[in-house]
Amino acid sequence: xxxxxxxxxxxxxxxxxxxxxxxxxxxxxxxxxxxxxxxxxxxxxxxxxxxxxxxxxxxxxxxxxxxxxxxxxxxxxxxxxxxxxxxxxxxxxxxxxxxxxxxxxxxxxxxxxx
Numbered sequence: 001x002x003x004x005x006x007x008x009x010x011x012x013x014x015x016x017x018x019x020x021x022x023x024x025x026x027x028x029x030x031x032x033x034x035x036x037x038x039x040x041x042x043x044x045x046x047x048x049x050x051x052x053x054x055x056x057x058x059x060x061x062x063x064x065x066x067x068x069x070x071x072x073x074x075x076x077x078x079x080x081x082x083x084x085x086x087x088x089x090x091x092x093x094x095x096x097x098x099x100x101x102x103x104x105x106x107x108x109x110x111x112x113x114x
Contacts, residue, residue: 035061 009017035058043055068078073092076084 031065035065 038061039056039058046053046055070089070092071078071081071084074084074086074088076082
């Protein structure tokens, strides 16, 4: 018997996972819409004010969400950036590094054209 494999979920576990995944998908769609809406709002308000500034990119708002989420995940206050647990922060950063190394660097290496 291979103990490295995942057990087959029970019907109740499958139901729970389906509910959780649906809520997660809805949440992520709302975040994405909020980022797009914030970008459009700034663009509209800057134009209405007659200001000569480049519109704020979606990347700016994505970073704002990422930073606030990171700080909250680490137990800190996103308004002051204080109070976070550095050990949790290191785990989050390590997870991000693993995504880069596992999915992006290895994928690039496998699909790169010489």
